[in-house]
Amino acid sequence: MFKKGFDNEKYLTMQSEHIKERIAQFGNKLYLEFGGKLFDDFHASRVLPGFEPDSKLQMLLQLKDQAEIVIAISAEDIENNKVRGDYGITYDMDVLRLIDEFQSVGLFVGSVCLTKFAEQPSANLFIKRLDSMNIKSYKHYKIPGYPSDVEFIVSDEGYGKNEYIETERPLVVVTAPGPGSGKMAVCLSQLYHEHKRGVDAGYAKYETFPIWNIPLKHPVNLAYEAATADLNDVNMIDPFHLEARGEAVVNYNRDCEIFPVVNAMFELIFGKSPYKSPTEMGVNMAGNCIIDDEACREASKQEIIRRYYKCLCEKRRNGTTKDDICKLELLMKQAEITVEDRKVTIVALEREKNENGNPAMAIELRDGTIVSGGTSELLGAASSALINALKVLAGIDKEVKLIDPKAIDPIQDLKINYLGSKNPRLHTDEVLTALSATAANNEIAMKAMKKLPLLKGCDAHSTVLLSSVDEQIFKKLGIQLTCEPKYEEDERMYHKN
Incomplete structure (x- = not known):
């Protein structure tokens, strides 16, 4: 039985206001790394009943006079014809789809940034295609020692060699057709160039999951782990936030692992880091808009079971699966559910x-x-x-x-x-x-x-x-x-x- 567990209108208002506050915090220039799906976020709508699949887009529309979009795509993914599993189209074609989608609702697409650029033939052809459509493009290059050699990365030989992306508006939303496209690197490279130009720009990250201010083993957060079983993401208590603020909040392993590196980059760019933890870099307000916790728990448990069945069927059809069946079984145990639920x-x-x-x-x-x-x-x-x-x-x-x-x-x-x-x-x-x-x-x-x-x-x-x-x-x-x-x-x- 459908029960509403999430207040979507409250979310749109609260989320847009929180992003405005973060823009103001950094002198009216914020690079916002946009994780997950901007369109058709059906996972969020399934585990948070009441969340609309286009909620992120609707939230951005409330900021459209302040926002511009930069789409990041890896030149290596273009060269390798990487395909989006949900749409069945290559990443470069998805960039064009995203541009159409953004422009159709009145959002300003400023440019496309090709990351890991190394004169790949397919990437050069894509640049020509963008030029023919009057879409500006920029090249960012692979940096030796990335991400560990922080001193070199934050230098004229590292980020300094990347082309500076000309932007016009206070909020620059950096999105991509899929993971591994280099969104964070684009944001940090821009911070380096902005600082050299005397602009005190800032960075923040917007991802819906895991939700930082609900329990670690809440079914909503367990469902996120189930959805990323192929990436082996693991939710965890943010150790940096716990030490700095004395508060147990939820993040995931990759953000926690990379935070010391990102923090060191901030210190080299600004002199000191504006954040004490990876959780503080986030701007997600979804946890504050859950109005029926039990409804969200039940919806998330059903999502975990669906993910488990999907994995079993994929293995039956193909003989293998990209997901970790054992992990999904463990998540079901943690959620105290079986297929009979x-x-x-x-x-x-x-x-x-x-x-x-x-x-x-x-x-x-x-x-x-x-x-x-x-x-x-x-x-x-x-x-x-x-x-x-x-x-x-x-x-x-x-x-x-x-x-x-x-x-x-x-x-x-x-x-x-x-x-x-x-x-x-x-x-x-x-x-x-x-x-x-x-x-x-x-x-x-x-x-x-x-x-x-x-x-x-x-x-x-x-x-x-x-x-x-x-x-x-x-x-x-x-x-x-x-x-x-x-x-x-x-x-x-x-x-x-």
Whole structure:
């Protein structure tokens, strides 16, 4: 059942005001390293129910008259055609996507900075492409001994060799298409150049997770570890903050490990560091906007289970997984949960058992009602569960046939006789197509169609791995899907759609 646990409006106001305060602290020039996703932050919306996926963007829009965007991208990632897993596009193409997204909402993109630049051919081509679009670009170079040789880095031979990025506004948001792009290095290089020009600019870091002012083992913070199981990030009590302020706050290992180096750089640039701990560098206000702690705890526990299932399914499909299964199992123990704490899992498995082992699916609606679907000659379990959920949402009797057979027959004919499929059962995309065709002349079907938006945020579990087509439909509907790590035919060696 959906329960709101996070006050999004309070967050937008509090976060923007806090960033304004930090700008003022540094003489009206702040370089803000922006971690995580600016758009479509669905992880945050899942573990903090009430947090909107575009909250960071909306917060920035409150500062748009003061802010400009600098996008950092590693020239090595361009040369290696590094791909974003969520969008399936290369990092350089994602930079162009980000520029379009920012400009479409009125945010000013000042420039693109190519880090680790070494005259890579692909990087030079990308610079030419940016030039043709009237987007300014700058080059930052690999520095020998980075990040440990602080004396050399903070010198004319280190940061001093980087091109100075011309900026116009008090708040410079440095973002990137993904991790390892060099956001922090861009910020610190700019501080060095600004200081040489007599500008007392500052630096701060904005990341939503881990949340510094909730307990270390709070499920929200454990869910962050689950989300970064491939990076092996570990939440920890910030030892520098504990020593300096006598307060136990949460940070993560990489920020704590790099802080002595960053602190030394600050001292070389400014004479003394403005911060006593990595936590003090942050500006995240999310922890102050949790209004129902229990709702956020439960949502985060469900997210950990979903991450665990995702890892198991990835291993079943590919024979390997980038995530650490053992770590996810440990996180589940720390959160005191098992897969049986996912209600839809229990219902789906029970239905499969009652139907002689045939695949089944269960969907939990936002009011807590759980609807299931089995396998028939006409529909797969996912399609069946989807139709049954729409019937419940629309108040339609379960015996009513929502889809006109005249809408189904042509689809089956196309699949079997023209596209060479051996499976006459309809996938979810085909069922929705048939439903929409029926809805053109059927008020009951139209009533069901109009309930599709209410599936957003619902949980679902399948007792078998679904085809990529079905997975994409559930993703587009906003349904939070998990699957058992097995195929409908367990001996199958590849996943047939």
